[in-house]
Amino acid sequence: MEDETLESRNQARLAILELTNMISVPMCLHAIVRLNVPDAIWQGGSNAPLSASQILTRVLPSGDPHNLQRILRLLTTYGVFAEHLLTDPSSDQVLRKYSLTDIGKTLVTDADGLSYGAYVLQHYQEELMTAWPLVHEAVVDSTTEPFVKANGEPAYSYYGKKPEMNDLMQRAMSGVSVPFMKAILNGYNGFDGVQRLVDVGGSAGDCLRMILQKHTNIKEGINFDLPEVVAKAPNIPGVTHVGGDMFKSVPDGDAIFMKWVLTTWTDEECKLIMKNCYNALPVGGKMIACEPVLPKESDNSLRTRALLEGDIFVMTIYRAKGKHRTEEEFRQLGLSAGFPHLRAFYIDHFYTVLEFQK
Template identity: 35%
Template sequence: MERIELDEAMLQGQAEIWRYLYSFADSMALKSAVELRIADIIHSNGGPATLSQIASCINDSFTSPNITALARIMRLLVRKKIFTIHPPSDGGDPLYDLTHSSRWLLYDSEQTLVPMVLMENHPWQMAPWHYFSQCVREGGIAFKKAHGCETWDLASRNPDFNKLFNDGLACTSKFITSAILSGYKQGFNSIGSLVDVGGGTGGLISEIVKVYPHIKGVNFDLPHVVSTAPAYNGVSHIGGDMFHAIPNTDAIIMKWILHDWTDEECIKILRNCKKAIPRENGKVIIVEIILKEDGSGVFDDIGFVMDLVMFAHTNGKERTEAEWKKILEGGGFSHYKIINIPALVSIIEAYPDAQ
C-alpha cells in the first residue's frame, strides 16, 4: 500500500513538472489570441461565434486563416477558461464565447490588458528570463545581459521598444487609477499640488486632476518619456531625473516606480521626495505590491510572479511590508499607513520625519 501511494505521489510530481515545463504555452496561446483579436471578433459578433465565423474575421488579403490551427489554440484557451464553448441548440457547429477573463483581452475596452500581453510576451522582454541562472552564478542584471543595456537605456534609444513599454504601463494605469480613485477618496482632498514621479505619459495624474480639479498636477518623468505625452487640462509635463531632483509640491505620488530599483536607489529617491514636499502636511503616496508570504488573496500569488518580472527587467524587486518599512525609514519616512484598494497593488501613505 505504501509503495502504491509513493508511486502515485511520484506520478503527481512528474505531472506537475510537465505542467510547469510547458507553462509558457499558456502565455503564447494567449498572445496569439490577442494578436488575432479573437475576443474582439466574438464581442463584435454580438454573441457566441463559431470557429468559421471567427476565422472569417481574421483578415489577411494574401492568405486564408488555418481553421485547424485556430481550433487547437482555442481548445487550450477553453480548457484554461479564457474562452468558453457550448453546443448550439440546432445541433450545428460549437459556439465560442467570452468569459470574465477574455473580456480583459478587448482592444478598445477601458479595462484591457492587451498592451501588457503584447509587451511581456515580446522577444525583447522574454530574452532576459533565459539569464536567471547566470545572474545567480555571477550577479548582474538579466535585461542587461540579454540586451547589453538596461531597460531605460533601450527605451531612450529605441522608439519601438519605448512605445511598447509605455503602452503596456499605460493600460494598467487605467484600471489601477480607477481603484486608487475609489479606494483613496479622502486622500486627495487637502492636496493643492501633486507631482506624479515616474508618471509616464500622464494617465494617472490626468485622471486624478479630472476628479479633483483643485489640484495642480505635474507629470514628471525622463525627457524622452514626457516628450510623447499628450496634453491634459490642469497637468504640466516636466522632464527630469528623480535621482537628481524632484519639483517642489504639496504631495508626491509614485505608482509602480520603487519596485524597479534597489533598496539603496529607493532610499535616494525617497530622500529627494522628502526635499520636495513640506515638513508639515507633506506626504508621499506610494502605489505598490506588498508581498504576503502566507497570503491567500486573489492577487497574492501574482505578487511573487511580479517579483521575478522585476528580476528579469529591472534591478528592483517586490517587497514585504517589513522591507518597505526599512526603505521608508532610510528615506526619512518613519511614519506610514497602508490602505488596501481593489487591485493588485496597495497604497502606502508615508509622512516625512521632522528635521
C-alpha cells in the same frame, strides 16, 4: 522505491509536466492578442459565442480554424474563454464555440484604444524573451540582470533607442493604469485637500489626468519624468510636464504620487528616490506610492502567484536586485528616507496604495 501507481505520484508527474509545458499558456495568450481574437468575439458588447472558423472570418479568413481552436481550448482551461458545446444536427458532430469571460474582457480594446492586450504583447517581445533562459544568471551574478546579459544594455535605455518598443511600453502601462486608477479613485481619499500634486515617473500623464478630473481641489499637477519621455506627453489641462532625474531631485508639491516606480530599483536606489521625495514635501505632506506588495507568507493563491511572478519579471528584465517587497520592507525603506508613518490600503489586488507621511 516509490510506487509509481500511487495517486500522489500520478499527480506529481502531472504537475511537473504542466509546469514544464506552461510556456504554452502565455504564448497562446500572446497569439490571440496578435490575432485580435478578443475584439472579434466582443463586437461592441455582443460577446456571442463563436466557433474558431467564425472568429477567423473576422480577423484572418485564410487562417487555420483547427489550430486556433486548439489555442482557444487551452486558454479556456485558464478562464480566458468560456466554451460552449453544440451538436451539429446535420453531421451529429460536436461544435465548439467560445465567448469571453471577465478575464478575456480585459483584452478587449476600449473606446480610448486601451486594454491589457498591449501589456501581453510588451512582455513577449523578442528582446525580452531572450533574457528568460538566463534567469539562473541572476543567481550566479546579481550585479547584472539577465536582460542586459542578453541585449547588452539595461531595458529602459534599450527602449529609448527603439521607438516601437517604447510606444508599446507606454500603451501597456496605460492599459494597466486606467482600470487600476478607477479602482483607486473610488476607494482612496488621500488626494483630498491636496493643491499641488507631483506624479513621479508619470509617463504620458494618464494617471495625473484621471486624478485631477476626480479631485478638483488639486489646482496644479506636475508630470515628472525623463526629458525624452515628457517631450512626447500630450497637453493636459492643469498639468505641467517637467523633465528631470528623480535620483537628483523631485519637484516640490503638497503630495507626491508614483506608480510601479520603486519596484524596479534596488533598496539603495529606492532610499535615494524616497529621500528626494521627502525633501520635496512640506511637514505633513505625503508620498503616495502604488506598488505590488508581497504577502508575508507564500501560498498558492492567484494573488500571491501573480505578485511573485511579477517579482521574477522585475528581476529578469529591469533590475536583478529590484524587487517586489513586503509591507514591512516598505516601512523600513520609508523610515530610512525620513518618513515616520506608513499606511497601506489594499484596494486593488495587485497594486497596494502606500501612504508615507512626513
